[in-house]
Amino acid sequence: MKNQNNKTILDVQNLHANTQSTEILKGINLTVKSGEIHAIMGLNGSGKSTFAKVLAGHPDYTVTQGNIQFEQQDLLALSPEERAQAGIFLAFQYPIEIPGVANSQFLRLAYNTIQSKRGNDELDPLEFDDFVREKMKLLEMNPDFLDRSVNEGFSGGEKKRNEILQMALLEPTLGILDETDSGLDIDALKIVAKGVNHLSNAQNAMILITHYQRLLDHIVPDYVHVMEAGRIVKTGGKELALELEKHGYDWLHDDRHNNVGVSA
Numbered sequence: 001m002k003n004q005n006n007k008t009i010l011d012v013q014n015l016h017a018n019t020q021s022t023e024i025l026k027g028i029n030l031t032v033k034s035g036e037i038h039a040i041m042g043l044n045g046s047g048k049s050t051f052a053k054v055l056a057g058h059p060d061y062t063v064t065q066g067n068i069q070f071e072q073q074d075l076l077a078l079s080p081e082e083r084a085q086a087g088i089f090l091a092f093q094y095p096i097e098i099p100g101v102a103n104s105q106f107l108r109l110a111y112n113t114i115q116s117k118r119g120n121d122e123l124d125p126l127e128f129d130d131f132v133r134e135k136m137k138l139l140e141m142n143p144d145f146l147d148r149s150v151n152e153g154f155s156g157g158e159k160k161r162n163e164i165l166q167m168a169l170l171e172p173t174l175g176i177l178d179e180t181d182s183g184l185d186i187d188a189l190k191i192v193a194k195g196v197n198h199l200s201n202a203q204n205a206m207i208l209i210t211h212y213q214r215l216l217d218h219i220v221p222d223y224v225h226v227m228e229a230g231r232i233v234k235t236g237g238k239e240l241a242l243e244l245e246k247h248g249y250d251w252l253h254d255d256r257h258n259n260v261g262v263s264a
């Protein structure tokens with residue numbers, strides 16, 4: 001859904017971020033417009049998850065340079081809760097388990113908190129039950145998952161579907177999916193992709209962090225970015241992911257073949 005007239009949702013300029021001891025992000029630039037799907041790929045340890053967590057406001061990281069505008073707001077001035085309320089959703093690479101808290105309670109609390117902050121009506125338990133079951137159908141999830149503790153004993157794939165269910169309920173402006181495809185069998189991958197495609201529209205945008213081209217067969221990105229040592233070193237179209245799959249990341253440093261897409 002690339003369109004020059006679409007509004008800018010996220011504008012990241014020269015982003016540098018550290019843990020206590022190390023600089024991990026070393027000057028990221030990225031602009032995401034409404035209606036777009038961006039994939040971020042790259043070797044293990046290149047900084048992809050850190051970037052996602054910095055966008056969500058994770059307290060382990062300190063931004064030392066640069067700025068992030070999210071829908072014309074200074075994102076770095078917002079707390080993690082305010083970012084979620086403003087419309088950023090991060091689906092975790094390793095979703096956490098919350099023993100003793102029913103998934104239905106957790107989802108309703110998350111939904112109602114966001115809705116009330118947005119000035120919308122909250123749903124009572126019965127209304128919410130109807131609403132969440134509709135969304136679960138989309139993701140082909142068994143309603144029994146509502147009564148179980150959040151993610152406790154869920155298989156890897158079930159946890160990932162539960163993350164997408166949360167995203168479907170919260171309807172973020174920017175959905176960030178960190179390796180949502182890892183641990184999914186082919187059928188689950190297609191179902192999750194169907195859910196993401198259903199949620200993706202002209203008003204929102206998605207950032208998918210993935211190691212595998214196969215996800216991008218089902219969720220077709222407008223842009224593919226390659227991260228290396230804390231920077232985006234290459235940007236192209238969906239064909240860039242195919243080339244990376246074929247040749248590996250070393251190929252990016254081989255000038256003779258390096259003619260796919262546009263450099264960042």
Ligand SMILES: Nc1ncnc2c1ncn2[C@@H]1O[C@H](COP(=O)(O)OP(=O)(O)OP(=O)(O)O)[C@@H](O)[C@H]1O
Nearest residue numbers: 019022024042043044045046047048049050051060
């Ligand atoms: N909280 C932290 N404390 C110390 N080092 C960290 C922390 N978070 C990330 N790092 C380091 O920063 C680097 C980037 O990590 P990150 O998880 O962002 O990489 P990634 O590209 O998502 O990797 P993968 O593909 O393996 O998930 C790694 O070397 C990692 O060990």
